[in-house]
Amino acid sequence: MAFDQMTPIERLTAYGKGQEIDRLPCVPIVGNTAARVIGAKVSEFRGNGKLIAKAQIEAYKLFRYDIIRVFTDLYTQAEAMGAKVHYPYDETAYLEAPAIEDISQIDSLSPADPYKDGNLPHHLEAMKIAVDTVGKEVTVTGALTCPFTNASFLVGAEKLVRLILRDPEKVHKLCEISLETNLRYAKAIIDAGCTPSLTDAMSSCTVISPKQFKEFSFPYLKRLIEYIHSRGKSVTLHICGKTSGIWHLMVEAGADCISIDNDADLLEAKKAVGDKVRLMGNVRPSEVMLEGTEELVRHATIECIKKAYDNPKGYIVASGCSLPTETPFRNIHAMLNTVREVGYPVNSRILESGEVQ
Amino acid sequence: MSDSKENLLKGLSDAVVNMDEDETVKLSNQVIEEKYDAYEAIDKGLADGVERAGKLFEEEEYFIPELLMCSDAMYAGLDVLKPHLKKDDEGQKHKVVIGVVQGDTHDIGKNLVKIMLETSGFEVVDLGRDIPPIQFVEKAKEVDAKIIAISTLMTTTMDGMAEVINILNQQNIREKYKVMVGGGPISQGFADKIGADGYSVNAAEAVRLARKLVGGAA
Numbered sequence: 001m002a003f004d005q006m007t008p009i010e011r012l013t014a015y016g017k018g019q020e021i022d023r024l025p026c027v028p029i030v031g032n033t034a035a036r037v038i039g040a041k042v043s044e045f046r047g048n049g050k051l052i053a054k055a056q057i058e059a060y061k062l063f064r065y066d067i068i069r070v071f072t073d074l075y076t077q078a079e080a081m082g083a084k085v086h087y088p089y090d091e092t093a094y095l096e097a098p099a100i101e102d103i104s105q106i107d108s109l110s111p112a113d114p115y116k117d118g119n120l121p122h123h124l125e126a127m128k129i130a131v132d133t134v135g136k137e138v139t140v141t142g143a144l145t146c147p148f149t150n151a152s153f154l155v156g157a158e159k160l161v162r163l164i165l166r167d168p169e170k171v172h173k174l175c176e177i178s179l180e181t182n183l184r185y186a187k188a189i190i191d192a193g194c195t196p197s198l199t200d201a202m203s204s205c206t207v208i209s210p211k212q213f214k215e216f217s218f219p220y221l222k223r224l225i226e227y228i229h230s231r232g233k234s235v236t237l238h239i240c241g242k243t244s245g246i247w248h249l250m251v252e253a254g255a256d257c258i259s260i261d262n263d264a265d266l267l268e269a270k271k272a273v274g275d276k277v278r279l280m281g282n283v284r285p286s287e288v289m290l291e292g293t294e295e296l297v298r299h300a301t302i303e304c305i306k307k308a309y310d311n312p313k314g315y316i317v318a319s320g321c322s323l324p325t326e327t328p329f330r331n332i333h334a335m336l337n338t339v340r341e342v343g344y345p346v347n348s349r350i351l352e353s354g355e356v357q
Numbered sequence: 358m359s360d361s362k363e364n365l366l367k368g369l370s371d372a373v374v375n376m377d378e379d380e381t382v383k384l385s386n387q388v389i390e391e392k393y394d395a396y397e398a399i400d401k402g403l404a405d406g407v408e409r410a411g412k413l414f415e416e417e418e419y420f421i422p423e424l425l426m427c428s429d430a431m432y433a434g435l436d437v438l439k440p441h442l443k444k445d446d447e448g449q450k451h452k453v454v455i456g457v458v459q460g461d462t463h464d465i466g467k468n469l470v471k472i473m474l475e476t477s478g479f480e481v482v483d484l485g486r487d488i489p490p491i492q493f494v495e496k497a498k499e500v501d502a503k504i505i506a507i508s509t510l511m512t513t514t515m516d517g518m519a520e521v522i523n524i525l526n527q528q529n530i531r532e533k534y535k536v537m538v539g540g541g542p543i544s545q546g547f548a549d550k551i552g553a554d555g556y557s558v559n560a561a562e563a564v565r566l567a568r569k570l571v572g573g574a575a
Contacts, residue, residue, distance in 0.1 A: 086462075091513040094462050094487075158465055161422040162429075165376065207465075209420040241541075245417075286512050286542035291550070324512035324542070 002340040007137035008066040015314060024309060024317050024346070025066040026339040027280065028289065028332045029259075031322040032072060032092050034059040041090045042325065045072045049125025056126065057133055063332050068134070069197050070126045071143035071322065072119075077181050078145070078153030080118030081109060092325060098156040103163060103170050109154060111180035114188040124192050131193040141236075142189040146200035147220035150178035157202060164212055171216050179220045183227055190231045198224070198255075199238045206241030206263065213246045218253055225254035236280065240321055247273045262320035266307040274311040281308075282320035283335065290324040294334040301338040302351060309346045362393050366402045369434060373406025374413070376426035378433045385437035395441035403431045403438070407476040411561045421465060424560075428472040451571045454497045455506040456484030458517035463510035466540055469560040470506060477564045479504075490520035497534055503571050506563070509540040518543075519551040535570040539563060 005022035006014070014021050032042045034055035045052050052070060060068050073093040079085045082099035099109060114120040123142060131140040145153075151174035152160045163171045186196045202208070203217040225235050237250055238259035247269055250258050257278035260269055262285075269279055281304065283289060288300045301317060308315040317339050323332070342350050365388060372380040381403070388398040410427035413419040419427075455471055457464050464486040471481050482500050484492060497505050507518050518538050525531040535554040538547070548556035554570055557563040 088460060088513075091460055092511065094460065094511065096462065157463070158425065158468065161465070162425055164422045165426050205417070205420070207421050209417075209422075212420065212422065286515070287544045287546060290512060290542075291547065326513075 002343065004064055004340065008064075009137055009139060012066060012139065021344050023339050023342070023344050024305065024315060026317040026336055027065050027067045027319075028063065028283075028327075028335050029069065029285075029319045029322045030056075030059050030063070030065070030332070031069075032325040033323050033327050033332070035090075036325065036329075037062055042072075042092060043087045043089050046087050046093075047119060047122050049122035050129060052123065052126035053129035053133070056130055060134060060138060062329070063336055065332075065336060066138065066316070067197075068130055068138055068140045069143055070123055070130065070140065070194075071197075072123075074143075074145045074149065074199065074201065075153055076119050076123055076143075076145070077112055077150050077178070077185060080112035080114070080120045081150075081154060081177075081181060083153050095153055098159075099154045103155055103159065103167065106155075106170060106173060109174075109177050111177055111184060114181075114185045120185060120188075124188055127189060127194040128192045135193060140194045141197035142185075142192075142194050144182060144185055144189065144196040144198055146198050146203065146217070146224065146237075147175040147178040147182055148217035149200045149202040150181065151175050152202045154178065157207075160202075161208065164208065164216060168216070175216060175220045179224060182220075182224050186224065186228055187231075190228070190233060195233045196228055197236055197238075201240045203239050203246070204241035204261075205243060205245045210245035210249070214249055218249050221250075221253040229254060238280075238321070244268060244272070247277075251277045257314075257316065259316075259318060260320065266304055266315075270308055270311045274308075274313060276313060278314040278316065279308050279311050280316040280318045282318065285319045285321045285323050285327075289319055289327050289331050289335070292331065294330055297331045297334040298338045301335050302342070305339070305342055305346065306351050309342075309351075362391075362397075365391070365393065366398060366405075369398060369402025370406040370409065373403055373427050373430045373434070374409050376423060376430055378426075378430045381430040381434040382437055385434040388438065389441055395438040396443070399435065399438050399442075403434045404476040404478075407431050407472065411473055411564075415559065415561050421469070424469060424472075425465075428469075431472075431476065450478060450480040451504065451567075452480045452482060452500050452502040453504040453506055453567065454482045454484065454493060454500065454502045456488040456493060456508070457486035458493075458507055458509045458514045458521075459487055459489045460514035460517060461509045461511045462486045463540075464508075466510065466560070467506075467508040470508065470539065470563045473560040473564045474506075474567055477568070479567060490517050490524055493521045494524045494528070494530075498530070502534065504535045504537060504567055506537045506539075506567070508538070509543065512542045515542060515547065518553070522552050537563065537566055537570065 037059040075085045084097040086096040234256040236257040237255035240261045242263045259280040283300045537555045538553045555566045557566045
């Protein structure tokens, strides 16, 4: 088995400059699986930045992937703005109730203070600890839920999508106030020495049309990305589900890397926008990473590499979305080991045969 | 001013497709005033509109906002027409118990499936979201359902789907119900693994599956 010759930062920096690297960058998107690495219960992360940091650092040390992402769930900013989040004892948190029951209460909403509200201060603490501990060798990012998706947690997803057609101005208002929270949180993340990692589940074409994306999501994403760029950070934007209809808009919004889910095709993405943006994805998180054998993980990883390793703006081998909490460690190792075996420049013999020694 | 019945039915269907709630209500009232059959107006007007909307959704002309607005228009018309149904109109409908499994509150997908099933002639008992596995079974027994439909968007709750089937097995009533599953992380492979009777990738597909599972028309 091959071993890594470079640290993640050395690798990503060299890759960006077109210099020699030991293997492609690889990011199995580890979320609460990190709890399993240190034997913690998922709910213990609540209000405990030190524990989140410990879990994420240990998970990185175990698997040696290329980006650490401080993440527990999508609701941290909405919670800081008044949404109710339920924390099961040992599973990922979920939204219990949006911040407002009815859109008529919209004026009661205000942007969150990342240093005071909800769990945001604890997430910032986790980022700070992680960057102090391993920040010299690996990029530490903080998950940031983008304006349109955060807006859906403020008023409820179904209400928000109805408002698109019934009362579009209110949707803009909800996105604007979400953006303000996003900008403050992005600033805090960057001030902590980290990089915001953007995720925008509801902006997917599985939910809204490309035209609706352009009107309600795009302008706010663009302003958010402009701010992050102004602080000298590059931006990875993840949107779940179907996205082929909005790739060009994700690029136009300023994303430097787009992370695509398994409802989208890497080959198509490469042809459509690969000369403008780095691609990341898209091994199936549930079918392959959670439930598959190591052999299936190897096969699926090679399939992705074959499609995208020669993307003009580069490629990061990754899962299509955050990994389920109970993803077996052996499957995460299998993804990384496959990427190590394939190496860089890629071993075309391995890609052709689809086999790994 | 009396429209022909065909025009009225077509108008109802169009009003649903065009997401025009006011027009749907207006035309539904006209159906009653002109003493046309309420059942036919639902079946060939409102339900036809939702079916067309479902097609537009599959063709990616419509997305979730449009589909929800179409269903709002459909339900507004239904409120007008339902009180005028004759007793034997509804006949014996197949019942479906539907819900989002415990640990998840994403319910747009479930709601779309519910709408499409209802307009295709199923009687749907909606448990809501964040539902413990045992409740699916208890409700199915209570209402004598043919189908149990379980949805999730979160991988953490997939085991809850398997649990519903385990409970059915433990109680020796597995053969009495067809179990269908769906949602983001679910695949045919997962459905097979937990021993579900079917998986569908979207709401329109779910109707076809439900029809197949009950052996033909709803």
